[in-house]
Amino acid sequence: MSHALLVIVFLAAGSAKLAGAEAMVEAFDQIGAGQWLRYFVGTLEVLGVIGLLVPRLVGLAALGLVSLMVGAVITNLVIDAFSLLAVILLVLSTTVAWGRRERTKALLPQGQ
Numbered sequence: 001m002s003h004a005l006l007v008i009v010f011l012a013a014g015s016a017k018l019a020g021a022e023a024m025v026e027a028f029d030q031i032g033a034g035q036w037l038r039y040f041v042g043t044l045e046v047l048g049v050i051g052l053l054v055p056r057l058v059g060l061a062a063l064g065l066v067s068l069m070v071g072a073v074i075t076n077l078v079i080d081a082f083s084l085l086a087v088i089l090l091v092l093s094t095t096v097a098w099g100r101r102e103r104t105k106a107l108l109p110q111g112q
Helices: 001-020 022-031 035-053 055-078 084-097 103-106
Strands: none
Touching: 001 022, 001 035, 001 055, 001 084, 022 035, 035 055, 055 084, 055 103, 084 103
């Protein structure tokens, strides 16, 4: 369930960022880092969705989204714009990554 929800939400959010939706442009203006960051984050979100759709990569994709959402939560706290949605997506992404941890470990090279 949370896996499918992540796909839907991150596809919508990433697409809105890449398409230049007014709300996204304004949000990234508020951050003050430039619109390049909007394109970068949108691209990472869409790549995360693609990873979530590849069974073998779900854990890695979820870890990538965890990292992205940690950055989002920190950014929102710094600019004094707390986002409950960012926290919820962080929790959901963490849950999916934790649930796939054994499969993710199997993708890493084994030490000798």
